[in-house]
Amino acid sequence: MRASSIKRSLGVDLTNRIKESRVLLVGAGGIGCELLKNLVLTGFGEVHIIDLDTIDLSNLNRQFLFRHEHIKKPKALVAKEVAHHFQPGAKLEAYHANIMDSQFNVGWFKTFDMVFNALDNLAARRHVNRMCLAAGVPLIESGTTGFNGQVQVIEKGKTECYDCNPKETPKSYPICTIRSTPTQPIHCIVWAKSYLLPELFGVSEDEAVELDTTENTENAKEIANLRKEAEALKEIRQSMGSDDFVKNVFGKVFETDIKRLCEMDDMWKERQAPEALEYDKLQESSASIEPTISKCDQRAWSLEENLVVFTDSLNRLSKRLRELQAKKSPEDSEPILTFDKDDEDTLDFVTSTANLRAEVFHIDLQSKFDTKQMAGNIIPAIATTNAMTASLCVLQAFKVLQGDLSHAKMVFLERSGPRAINSEALRPPNPDCQVCSVVRAEVAVDSSATLQDLVEGVLQQKLGYTDEFSMRNDDDLIYDPDEQGNLSKRLSELGIGNNCLLTVADDDDVEKDPRVVLELEIIERTEPSTDGKHVVLQKSIDIPRRPKKSILPEHEDAPTTNGTGVTGKRKREGEEEPFMNGHVAKRVAAGSAQNGDDAVIIDLDEPSNQGGAIMIDDD
Numbered sequence: 001m002r003a004s005s006i007k008r009s010l011g012v013d014l015t016n017r018i019k020e021s022r023v024l025l026v027g028a029g030g031i032g033c034e035l036l037k038n039l040v041l042t043g044f045g046e047v048h049i050i051d052l053d054t055i056d057l058s059n060l061n062r063q064f065l066f067r068h069e070h071i072k073k074p075k076a077l078v079a080k081e082v083a084h085h086f087q088p089g090a091k092l093e094a095y096h097a098n099i100m101d102s103q104f105n106v107g108w109f110k111t112f113d114m115v116f117n118a119l120d121n122l123a124a125r126r127h128v129n130r131m132c133l134a135a136g137v138p139l140i141e142s143g144t145t146g147f148n149g150q151v152q153v154i155e156k157g158k159t160e161c162y163d164c165n166p167k168e169t170p171k172s173y174p175i176c177t178i179r180s181t182p183t184q185p186i187h188c189i190v191w192a193k194s195y196l197l198p199e200l201f202g203v204s205e206d207e208a209v210e211l212d213t214t215e216n217t218e219n220a221k222e223i224a225n226l227r228k229e230a231e232a233l234k235e236i237r238q239s240m241g242s243d244d245f246v247k248n249v250f251g252k253v254f255e256t257d258i259k260r261l262c263e264m265d266d267m268w269k270e271r272q273a274p275e276a277l278e279y280d281k282l283q284e285s286s287a288s289i290e291p292t293i294s295k296c297d298q299r300a301w302s303l304e305e306n307l308v309v310f311t312d313s314l315n316r317l318s319k320r321l322r323e324l325q326a327k328k329s330p331e332d333s334e335p336i337l338t339f340d341k342d343d344e345d346t347l348d349f350v351t352s353t354a355n356l357r358a359e360v361f362h363i364d365l366q367s368k369f370d371t372k373q374m375a376g377n378i379i380p381a382i383a384t385t386n387a388m389t390a391s392l393c394v395l396q397a398f399k400v401l402q403g404d405l406s407h408a409k410m411v412f413l414e415r416s417g418p419r420a421i422n423s424e425a426l427r428p429p430n431p432d433c434q435v436c437s438v439v440r441a442e443v444a445v446d447s448s449a450t451l452q453d454l455v456e457g458v459l460q461q462k463l464g465y466t467d468e469f470s471m472r473n474d475d476d477l478i479y480d481p482d483e484q485g486n487l488s489k490r491l492s493e494l495g496i497g498n499n500c501l502l503t504v505a506d507d508d509d510v511e512k513d514p515r516v517v518l519e520l521e522i523i524e525r526t527e528p529s530t531d532g533k534h535v536v537l538q539k540s541i542d543i544p545r546r547p548k549k550s551i552l553p554e555h556e557d558a559p560t561t562n563g564t565g566v567t568g569k570r571k572r573e574g575e576e577e578p579f580m581n582g583h584v585a586k587r588v589a590a591g592s593a594q595n596g597d598d599a600v601i602i603d604l605d606e607p608s609n610q611g612g613a614i615m616i617d618d619d
């Protein structure tokens with residue numbers, strides 16, 4: 001769209017504000033690529049892009065800024081280079097880095113007018129949410145899963161933050177289902193990926209998050225048996241590289257262990273007992289099959305084909321691990337191989353192993369393609385959903401830039417229901433939220449300040465905390481009544497420097513009216529304070545007590561969201577969406593902007609268009 005059309009559509013004021021804005025885009029993946037293009041073409045003056053990843057072949061179908069020749073190059077840098085051609089006048093900065101690194105501190109966030117999240121994980125989303133709240137910078141949060149998308153405007157003290165509503169934790173499976181009684185393909189896949197692969201090539205099962213070992217049932221004996229089995233597997237691991245390795249692994253997991261399981265009669269009263277496989281017989285019947293069968297990823301392989309891929313992938317992985325071990329210097333930690341859906345060797349191993357196990361337990365076998373989806377927790381990413389979500393982000397950004405939060409929305413994109421795009425009024429912050437309903441204060445510290453100076457001098461003497469509180473630096477606990485070892489350490493030794501955020505949680509009993517969470521921003525001072533104190537509270541503050549229960553009825557049925565950021569549906573089927581001011585949503589006719597001055601221009605400042613107009617450029 002031409003600059004003149006944008007000006008006529010958005011008005012001079014908003015166009016100028018857009019031009020003067022300095023914004024941060026976190027993530028240059030599916031949504032990020034679309035969003036960067038939108039930001040640049042809308043005329044945002046300065047865009048900083050950060051992404052920790054490099055480009056993978058599997059990104060190319062939807063991350064349209066990337067081409068084949070960019071594979072293995074940093075996403076942020078390539079995105080910047082390519083997007084720059086769209087608008088050579090725009091100032092673009094790229095960082096190939098993790099947004100959670102300490103260099104991107106509160107002070108750095110404060111330099112932006114607005115932040116856009118285009119991330120794919122909960123931890124990074126939560127981190128950016130917290131940094132934006134601390135820096136007082138508006139955040140446009142977005143996420144997609146399949147056909148669903150969501151955009152949320154977050155502004156400190158005015159709207160809900162990302163953490164005001166609980167989030168679903170990743171799915172885990174009871175260990176006995178995975179290890180002894182699988183009934184679905186996913187159980188076999190998790191077993192191959194999170195149990196057998198790490199036992200053979202990585203770290204032991206205890207560290208696998210997908211295995212829930214807390215189950216406390218009649219299966220305790222079975223768990224003890226499983227631990228014994230794991231010991232035996234460790235011995236087999238020693239034979240890696242020998243001719244017998246594949247046969248040993250197969251014999252253990254598909255013959256011996258299964259026969260032992262079958263002997264536990266009680267387990268199979270209600271279920272069909274598993275059937276052990278026979279290595280020699282299977283090997284004979286698979287003799288003519290080539291390992292290249294692993295390239296055929298759209299159909300489920302036969303049992304024999306699975307054996308061939310199992311053998312070949314075990315050999316490939318053994319060779320890789322042994323090469324890493326040979327190269328390792330004494331100070332390096334033990335090399336390991338971990339599952340990556342884009343690593344053919346690990347994917348072949350997981351597909352074939354899961355299928356052999358599925359055969360044993362009478363479960364349907366899966367193609368490599370389907371296994372990849374399930375093992376990688378992949379919900380198909382749809383380019384159109386990303387594109388629409390990215391454009392909704394920009395429409396919401398306009399409202400924020402105009403300081404018109406009352407017209408900003410929580411926007412949902414969905415395929416079911418009468419309309420593709422639905423919106424809801426933004427909600428006020430949840431007063432129980434441990435992330436945004438916090439009190440902030442700045443403390444100035446000099447280079448000799450210790451944790452004790454902070455704990456005793458400020459928290460206890462100045463602010464009246466008892467002993468019952470804990471302090472964290474990001475997720476690391478640095479102080480609580482049982483963790484006093486750091487008291488004599490200097491703050492710098494604990495990695496606490498300028499603009500660091502420390503969270504202080506009052507752990508007193510509820511009857512004692514604990515305070516809300518206190519967030520301390522560290523300000524480094526070169527000169528000691530005049531009264532000789534190493535840690536000084538910049539301004540006196542009053543820390544309110546934690547509300548006993550939420551006073552906002554809206555939060556009673558708060559939706560949960562998953563790690564992708566897409567919230568569970570809040571509204572009921574067929575229900576009209578009220579807008580902020582209580583009016584029922586009016587659909588705004590989308591103007592088809594044609595070439596030249598005949599273009600139908602939608603003026604977003606027009607009250608009738610406040611619902612958010614979508615302009616479709618046919619060119």
Ligand SMILES: Nc1ncnc2c1ncn2[C@@H]1O[C@H](COP(=O)(O)OP(=O)(O)OP(=O)(O)O)[C@@H](O)[C@H]1O
Pocket residue numbers: 026027028029030031032050051052053058059075097098099100118119120121124381
């Ligand atoms: N902590 C982080 N710092 C910077 N960038 C991050 C961080 N966490 C995730 N990202 C980036 O956010 C982007 C999210 O994009 P997207 O959801 O399309 O995922 P993807 O990894 O590109 O695709 P897929 O997971 O579907 O293969 C990715 O490019 C990822 O590298």
Ligand SMILES: [Zn+2]
Pocket residue numbers: 160161162163164165429430433434435436437
């Ligand atoms: Zn919150």
